[in-house]
Amino acid sequence: MARAKSISGTAPTNLASLIRGLYGRVAKQLKVDPSYVSRVARGERQSGAIEALLEKELRRIMSLVKSNRNGARRRSAKRTQVKSRKKKAA
Numbered sequence: 348m349a350r351a352k353s354i355s356g357t358a359p360t361n362l363a364s365l366i367r368g369l370y371g372r373v374a375k376q377l378k379v380d381p382s383y384v385s386r387v388a389r390g391e392r393q394s395g396a397i398e399a400l401l402e403k404e405l406r407r408i409m410s411l412v413k414s415n416r417n418g419a420r421r422r423s424a425k426r427t428q429v430k431s432r433k434k435k436a437a
Contacts, residue, residue: 362412365408365411365412366408369401369404369405369408370384370385370388371384372404373397373400373401373404376400377396377397377400379397383397384397384401387401388401
């Protein structure tokens with residue numbers, strides 16, 4: 348049986364880039380080690396401050412995804428390609 352692809356809107360091409368560094372950004376704000384933030388995220392440790400900042404940062408990332416301000420700029424990239432093709436043809 349073939350798997351059906353689930354489409355949950357337009358996923359940005361750089362979602363991984365937005366999420367990458369999440370623990371480091373939270374750790375830097377609280378002046379703790381990123382490995383400690385990772386342990387809190389996995390549930391091995393507990394910290395209300397870290398959990399709150401993780402949640403806040405994830406909300407920020409999701410708002411970037413929803414507003415498509417993720418740096419992908421798909422439309423402008425396509426326009427640039429079309430313009431360069433026209434110049435080459437001329």
